[in-house]
Amino acid sequence: MIFAYNKEHVGDVLMVIVADDKGQENVVERKGNVARISAGEQVVAWNIFEASTILGELAGVGQIELTEDQFAKLNQELANAGFSETLAADTEPKIVVGFVKSCKKHPDSDHLSITQTEVDNGEVLQIVCGAPNIKAGQKVVVAKPGAMMPDGLMIWPGVLRGVESFGMICSASELRLADAPAKKGILELPFDAVVGEAFAVGK
Structure with a gap:
């Protein structure tokens, strides 16, 4: 799982890349500040909008790491938006x-x-x-x-x-x-x- 953030070029969006879409057409479902991106039946990514408001300060540009507290807030935001999935930490x-x-x-x-x-x-x-x-x-x-x-x-x-x-x-x-x-x-x-x-x- 890859967490990527670049506020200057992308905006206040945390990109969570879960898997390779292998060139398949992506389907996006957005609820509130959470967008789920799927390729076929597999979820390949999530976009979290207004990420710093939800998770607090995000340190770094490009691939970043989340704290335990931020990871918990991320899963809570998915639940709040109505998605059933949870993300497992990979340290x-x-x-x-x-x-x-x-x-x-x-x-x-x-x-x-x-x-x-x-x-x-x-x-x-x-x-x-x-x-x-x-x-x-x-x-x-x-x-x-x-x-x-x-x-x-x-x-x-x-x-x-x-x-x-x-x-x-x-x-x-x-x-x-x-x-x-x-x-x-x-x-x-x-x-x-x-x-x-x-x-x-x-x-």
């Missing part, structure tokens, strides 16, 4: 340090690689990566499904050339880090970086 970091356990060439591509990348306490994700410098044994930055990148790109599971991929291994420029090199390639972290720790991105 796990989505952009984290990872370790590339294995890396092999994609069978149907001359530039893609298929990695098995550990992202936390034994959790391993298959991630297809197109970076020329990807290899086994690296510590890297992984955007897990449900992450929002600094440029607003949302990360969902996908299929690349027939192979499932569950996240993205990131470059310094994709993370908007200061002095990011122009040369293409994923960001390699020092080997003492701790797998599973949250990684701070730029804005």
Whole structure:
């Protein structure tokens, strides 16, 4: 679940992205200050209007985090508006340090690689990566499904050339880090970086 807020460009609206709509036509149902967005039978997002009035001050621009109190107020606002759904808190970091356990060439591509990348306490994700410098044994930055990148790109599971991929291994420029090199390639972290720790991105 992604919470996004940008008062200057969007207005006082909290956008709650729940799932990938996969290009399906969206249906919007609005009650009061709450709009539910569905694709087919699945709810993919919510928009909360006059968000700072309902939830209090919202800190940050782009992807933000809600306090426990704000999360409770969010669910109460959904109930007050007449919706039956409740949102479950997800406090796990989505952009984290990872370790590339294995890396092999994609069978149907001359530039893609298929990695098995550990992202936390034994959790391993298959991630297809197109970076020329990807290899086994690296510590890297992984955007897990449900992450929002600094440029607003949302990360969902996908299929690349027939192979499932569950996240993205990131470059310094994709993370908007200061002095990011122009040369293409994923960001390699020092080997003492701790797998599973949250990684701070730029804005």
